[in-house]
Amino acid sequence: xxxxxILRPVAVLRTPFVEKFGVPRQSGVIPEAEGRVxxxxxxxxVDFTRGLAAFSHxxxxxxxHENPSWTGSATVRPPRLGGNERVGVFASRSPNRPNGLxxxxxxxxxxxxxxxRVAGVDAVDGTPVYDLKPYLPWCEAQPDATADWAQAAxxxxxxxxxxxxxxxxxxxxxxxxxLVRQILRLDLQPAYQNDSERTYGMSIAGWNIRWxxxxxxxxxxxxxxxx
Numbered sequence: 009x010x011x012x013x014i015l016r017p018v019a020v021l022r023t024p025f026v027e028k029f030g031v032p033r034q035s036g037v038i039p040e041a042e043g044r045v046x047x048x049x050x051x052x053x054v055d056f057t058r059g060l061a062a063f064s065h066x067x068x069x070x071x072x073h074e075n076p077s078w079t080g081s082a083t084v085r086p087p088r089l090g091g092n093e094r095v096g097v098f099a100s101r102s103p104n105r106p107n108g109l110x111x112x113x114x115x116x117x118x119x120x121x122x123x124x125r126v127a128g129v130d131a132v133d134g135t136p137v138y139d140l141k142p143y144l145p146w147c148e149a150q151p152d153a154t155a156d157w158a159q160a161a162x163x164x165x166x167x168x169x170x171x172x173x174x175x176x177x178x179x180x181x182x183x184x185x186x187l188v189r190q191i192l193r194l195d196l197q198p199a200y201q202n203d204s205e206r207t208y209g210m211s212i213a214g215w216n217i218r219w220x221x222x223x224x225x226x227x228x229x230x231x232x233x234x235x
Contacts, residue, residue, distance in 0.1 A: 017136035019047045021070060023129045026235070028074060030191055030210030030217075033087065034101065035068075035112035036128040037162065037194070040187045042117065043129035045137055052122035061119055065143035066126070070110040071136045072103040079104065087195075088158055110135075113143060164193040171228040179232055184213050192219060192227045211235055 023043040025031045032038045045068070047056065060066070083094040084102040097105050114126040124140070170192045177185045196208065207230065209218040218231040 015071075015138050017048065017071070017138055018051045018140070019045045019137040021045055021068065021129065021131050021133075021135040021137050023131055023133045023135070024187065024213035025129075025132050026211035028132055030196060030212055031132060032130040032191070032194065033162065035114055035130040037130065038187070038190045039115070039128055040183075040190050041129045042125065042127045043114070043131070045124040045126060045140065047122045054121060057119055057124065060116070060124070060140075060142065063116065063142040065113055065115050066124070067141045067143055068110075068112045068114060068126075068131075068137055069139040069141070070112060070131055071138060072108040072110055073134070073136055074132055075103050075108055078106050078108065086158075088162065109138070163195060165225055165227065167193065169193070169226050171226060173229070176229055176232050180215065184215065187213060188215075188217055188229070192229070 021043055022045075024041065032041060081104070082097060084097050084100050084104055085091050085094055086100050086102065089095070103110065110131065112128075112130055114128045117125040117127050119125075167189060170189045172180075172185060172189060180188065191210075191212070196210070205220070207218055207220050209216060211217075214235050216231075216233045216235055217229060219227050219229045221227055
């Protein structure tokens with residue numbers, strides 16, 4: 009067995025997600041979720057990203073820095089299976105895994121000295137980035153690939169099913185309102201909780217957002233507070 013590899017970050021990913029609750033479970037699910045890959049000084053030279061503008065998307069290899077240490081469990085309970093059925097950790101995208109590494113496919117919005125602006129992020133603010141690699145559609149997009157229980161995109165409500173009052177929209181502004189709406193279209197609350205009176209909350213883009221899952225699959229934002 010070879011010696012362990014010591015990984016060191018090359019960048020830090022800045023995102024609107026202050027905490028894990030509310031983060032999209034996969035990259036690209038929320039195109040409005042924008043972030044900045046900010047390179048550490050020793051990797052910030054323009055030569056490190058020379059030619060990257062020729063690509064539309066990149067892979068980010070990241071670390072789940074806010075996760076507790078791996079428990080040693082061989083199985084996990086994916087949300088897509090209702091949170092009750094178990095599968096092997098290597099048959100899942102669970103962040104609770106032996107080496108705690110994440111893989112995100114994001115769209116490049118722009119490249120600046122020491123920074124790559126991206127869209128479709130699915131990570132907490134401050135996530136370490138260990139590597140970036142260009143996405144190659146000719147070999148990495150497989151139209152005949154199958155994924156069984158994770159074959160389709162996750163359930164998303166109609167945009168109109170997320171109720172944000174005019175007053176809250178005015179406070180949040182158009183961009184943050186759009187981001188909050190897209191996130192709340194997804195099922196964030198645990199699958200085993202189905203209480204229409206329960207209030208949930210998340211911190212995002214400098215705001216604490218609280219909402220209630222009402223009847224008819226509607227989500228209603230009930231308060232917004234500046235962090």
